[in-house]
Amino acid sequence: MEINNADLTAVVSNEGLTKLRERKIWRIWITFAFLTLALISVTVSISKGAMTIPWREVWSHLLLGGEGPAREVIWNIRFPRTLIGAMVGINLALAGAILQGIMKNPLADPQIIGVNAGAGFFAIILLILYPQYNHLLTPVAFAGAVLACLIIYILSWKDGIRPIRVILAGVAVSAFFGAGITGLLVFYSDRVHGAMMFMAGSLSTRSWPQFETLLPYTVIGVVLALCFARKLNILLLGDENARSLGLHVEWTRLLLTAVAALLAASAVAIVGLLGFVGLIVPHAARLLVGNDYRILLPASALLGIGVVTLSDTLARVTFAPTEVPVGVVMAVIGAPFFLYLLRREAR
Amino acid sequence: MTLLKLDEVTLGYRQNLIIDGMSLDVEAGKIYTIIGPNGSGKSTVLKTLSRNLKPLKGTAYLQQRNLFTIPGKELATRMAVLNQKPRAPEDLTVLDLVEHGRFPHRKRWRKGAADDKKIVDWAMSQTGVSPMAERKLDSLSGGEGQRAWLAMALAQQPSILLLDEPTTYLDINHQLEMMELVKQLNADLGLTVVMILHDIQHAIQYSDYIVVIKNGRIYSSGRPQQVINEKMFEEVFTVTAAVGQSERTGNVAFEITGLIRR
Numbered sequence: 001m002e003i004n005n006a007d008l009t010a011v012v013s014n015e016g017l018t019k020l021r022e023r024k025i026w027r028i029w030i031t032f033a034f035l036t037l038a039l040i041s042v043t044v045s046i047s048k049g050a051m052t053i054p055w056r057e058v059w060s061h062l063l064l065g066g067e068g069p070a071r072e073v074i075w076n077i078r079f080p081r082t083l084i085g086a087m088v089g090i091n092l093a094l095a096g097a098i099l100q101g102i103m104k105n106p107l108a109d110p111q112i113i114g115v116n117a118g119a120g121f122f123a124i125i126l127l128i129l130y131p132q133y134n135h136l137l138t139p140v141a142f143a144g145a146v147l148a149c150l151i152i153y154i155l156s157w158k159d160g161i162r163p164i165r166v167i168l169a170g171v172a173v174s175a176f177f178g179a180g181i182t183g184l185l186v187f188y189s190d191r192v193h194g195a196m197m198f199m200a201g202s203l204s205t206r207s208w209p210q211f212e213t214l215l216p217y218t219v220i221g222v223v224l225a226l227c228f229a230r231k232l233n234i235l236l237l238g239d240e241n242a243r244s245l246g247l248h249v250e251w252t253r254l255l256l257t258a259v260a261a262l263l264a265a266s267a268v269a270i271v272g273l274l275g276f277v278g279l280i281v282p283h284a285a286r287l288l289v290g291n292d293y294r295i296l297l298p299a300s301a302l303l304g305i306g307v308v309t310l311s312d313t314l315a316r317v318t319f320a321p322t323e324v325p326v327g328v329v330m331a332v333i334g335a336p337f338f339l340y341l342l343r344r345e346a347r
Numbered sequence: 348m349t350l351l352k353l354d355e356v357t358l359g360y361r362q363n364l365i366i367d368g369m370s371l372d373v374e375a376g377k378i379y380t381i382i383g384p385n386g387s388g389k390s391t392v393l394k395t396l397s398r399n400l401k402p403l404k405g406t407a408y409l410q411q412r413n414l415f416t417i418p419g420k421e422l423a424t425r426m427a428v429l430n431q432k433p434r435a436p437e438d439l440t441v442l443d444l445v446e447h448g449r450f451p452h453r454k455r456w457r458k459g460a461a462d463d464k465k466i467v468d469w470a471m472s473q474t475g476v477s478p479m480a481e482r483k484l485d486s487l488s489g490g491e492g493q494r495a496w497l498a499m500a501l502a503q504q505p506s507i508l509l510l511d512e513p514t515t516y517l518d519i520n521h522q523l524e525m526m527e528l529v530k531q532l533n534a535d536l537g538l539t540v541v542m543i544l545h546d547i548q549h550a551i552q553y554s555d556y557i558v559v560i561k562n563g564r565i566y567s568s569g570r571p572q573q574v575i576n577e578k579m580f581e582e583v584f585t586v587t588a589a590v591g592q593s594e595r596t597g598n599v600a601f602e603i604t605g606l607i608r609r
Contacts, residue, residue, distance in 0.1 A: 246422060
């Protein structure tokens with residue numbers, strides 16, 4: 001049998017090219033929509049609170065400067081808090097997107113590499129047993145997150161990182177730290193309030209110092225993640241195919257796990273255990289823009305900004321003056337929305 | 348010219364030796380087919396040639412260089428692999444996939460070379476997948492999917508192509524189409540091919556050399572007519588066969604006549 005010669009010379013049809021172009025344009029539109037959402041959420045977050053500041057005024061204060069009580073509120077409280085929320089959104093969304101890619105598991109998120117369990121355990125030891133050192137919460141939680149990651153790395157290392165071993169080691173280590181957390185909360189049930197806020201994740205009272213801590217991780221993480229977008233795409237073809245395309249699979253996976261770990265650990269150390277963003281935001285972005293990491297990473301990051309800052313606004317405003325932990329708001333609103341996306345996609 | 352060479356390699360995993368001291372020379376521009384019963388170690392050999400499994404002993408060479416010390420990207424521009432049952436994200440299009448074949452040619456600081464697009468087009472037309480460039484891999488039939496993956500391999504512009512049971516999940520028509528395509532690429536581009544096949548008929552029809560593996564050793568190797576005989580069928584595949592010559596093609600031909608029960 002001969003291969004049909006007409007087939008051999010045929011080029012991509014015009015119809016095909018149009019379809020491809022339409023798909024690309026759709027993805028770019030969605031990303032723009034996410035960007036718009038991010039900007040609106042940030043504006044709303046700065047505008048709403050005990051004192052409402054009109055959005056025009058918000059931007060004129062941010063861009064041109066200005067005087068009056070609004071200036072104090074914006075620059076000392078709302079703007080830094082909103083920025084931290086945005087960066088936390090970026091960090092967790094990117095970490096989740098990266099981990100879902102390299103672990104080949106749709107349920108992968110920063111929790112799977114032990115970030116939350118490690119940070120939580122260390123934070124709670126500090127908050128409950130050594131409350132006089134409360135100001136060290138961020139570095140201690142960060143150390144806990146990194147330590148848990150390292151333990152999982154070491155346990156699952158054998159000629160490179162194998163996703164299934166990471167996931168199993170992650171479950172085991174998380175269970176171990178989780179038991180420690182529960183034990184402490186039970187023994188010291190009179191001191192759990194601060195600990196509960198940390199466990200649920202909260203942006204309350206976060207300001208410029210935390211912003212400065214978080215900034216380098218976000219910047220480096222974003223740059224590294226975007227540099228690795230194409231390699232993540234190659235990795236999606238499976239280890240064997242990635243290897244035969246010349247990718248160093250073990251090193252790439254190791255390095256990307258480290259990037260995800262730092263992104264997530266820095267975020268969690270500052271705002272507490274926000275579990276939801278890292279799992280759901282990349283998925284929601286994936287359902288809308290597809291699996292190409294060159295667009296999925298920026299889209300996830302932008303959606304992460306929107307989701308966290310908007311949820312934080314609601315957390316502050318809904319039951320004011322009482323503040324709800326932002327993690328609770330996110331789960332209550334995000335989960336149904338995500339299920340809706342999933343059903344729509346399954347049609 | 349010897350292109351690929353296995354020199355007394357022992358392959359396997361710590362407690363489980365699969366290939367025991369095997370040597371093999373692969374000559375440039377020829378088609379080699381590895382045949383053997385299940386569990387004989389033929390996939391393991393291919394895994395080592397594709398650098399997915401380091402030899403425990405011995406060395407694999409690509410022209411005088413140790414295969415396992417060549418930088419990954421450099422190797423990927425010289426050797427491409429079509430793995431068994433490859434999987435990809437469900438929304439990947441044929442064009443996306445074939446473009447991935449250019450990955451090893453890309454430099455970090457340089458944008459895709461101008462001829463990338465030309466080579467991708469060429470690879471798709473060689474394998475006949477141009478008309479389905481915009482379709483998602485999920486929507487393709489088995490044969491089309493295999494051709495799309497082959498197009499990705501071609502986009503690497505390799506001189507060696509490794510194929511792991513390229514026809515296993517295809518119907519007869521698409522099996523033959525795949526084999527013809529491989530033969531044609533070998534003839535047109537001088538591509539050296541090393542593949543694993545289960546179908547001995549195809550092995551005879553399309554290979555320059557056949558390597559028969561039994562229990563982790565090379566049982567015999569050579570031209571099809573030297574290798575395919577009644578004794579081989581009995582000793583390697585434990586079946587009885589009548590072997591003769593095809594009147595139509597002059598190739599060695601066989602008919603399996605029965606099972607040998609042990």
